[in-house]
Amino acid sequence: MTFNLSKRSRARLVGVHPDLVAIVERAIQITGVDFMVTEGLRSVTRQKELFAAKATRTMNSRHLTGHAVDVAAMVAGEVRWDWPLYPRIAQAFKQAALERGTPIIWGGDWKSLKDGPHFELDRKAYP
Numbered sequence: 001m002t003f004n005l006s007k008r009s010r011a012r013l014v015g016v017h018p019d020l021v022a023i024v025e026r027a028i029q030i031t032g033v034d035f036m037v038t039e040g041l042r043s044v045t046r047q048k049e050l051f052a053a054k055a056t057r058t059m060n061s062r063h064l065t066g067h068a069v070d071v072a073a074m075v076a077g078e079v080r081w082d083w084p085l086y087p088r089i090a091q092a093f094k095q096a097a098l099e100r101g102t103p104i105i106w107g108g109d110w111k112s113l114k115d116g117p118h119f120e121l122d123r124k125a126y127p
Contacts, residue, residue, distance in 0.1 A: 003034040015041030016066045019102050020121050024069060026096035033088045034074040038117065041066040057113065068120035086116030093119050 005013075005028050013021050024037065042050075042063035050056040062068035073085035090106045097104040103122035107115025 003028050003031060006036060009037035012037040012040045013069070016069060017121060017126065019100070019126075020067065020069060020104070020119070022100060023093060023096045023102060023104060023119070024071075026099065027089070027092040030095060031089055031092035033085050033092075035071040035089050036074055036079070037069055038072045039063060039070040040068075062120040062123075067123075067126055068118060070117045071119070072117060083116060090116070090119075 005025065013024060016024075028035065040063070042061060044064065047056065047059060047061055047064055051059055063070075071089060072079045073082070073089060074080070075085070086108055090108055093104060093106065103125045105120050105122050107118030107120075
């Protein structure tokens, strides 16, 4: 089954680096798990709010520069946070990145504070 990005997801990609947008657009075509974009470019104010709420541990987020997106798995039209869904979404993101030759980092691969919904352009290639 092929999924499509909603208008809401597309709106949340405004200000995100075009290379990452292209990965998101390809990932939705090849994923086995539907997803929506929950956040792309963040303002400093929004980052401070998330930091204060302990929803992030950094003020140096890649979201502040449009180099990161967060997604949420969608199952039967409902947002799901079940961990096993996110490696499946990540597989589509990684394949899309490989096809485009664009290095990305998945938050689920981090050694600590695993962040399954988070994808960002690799800082080594996108400082």
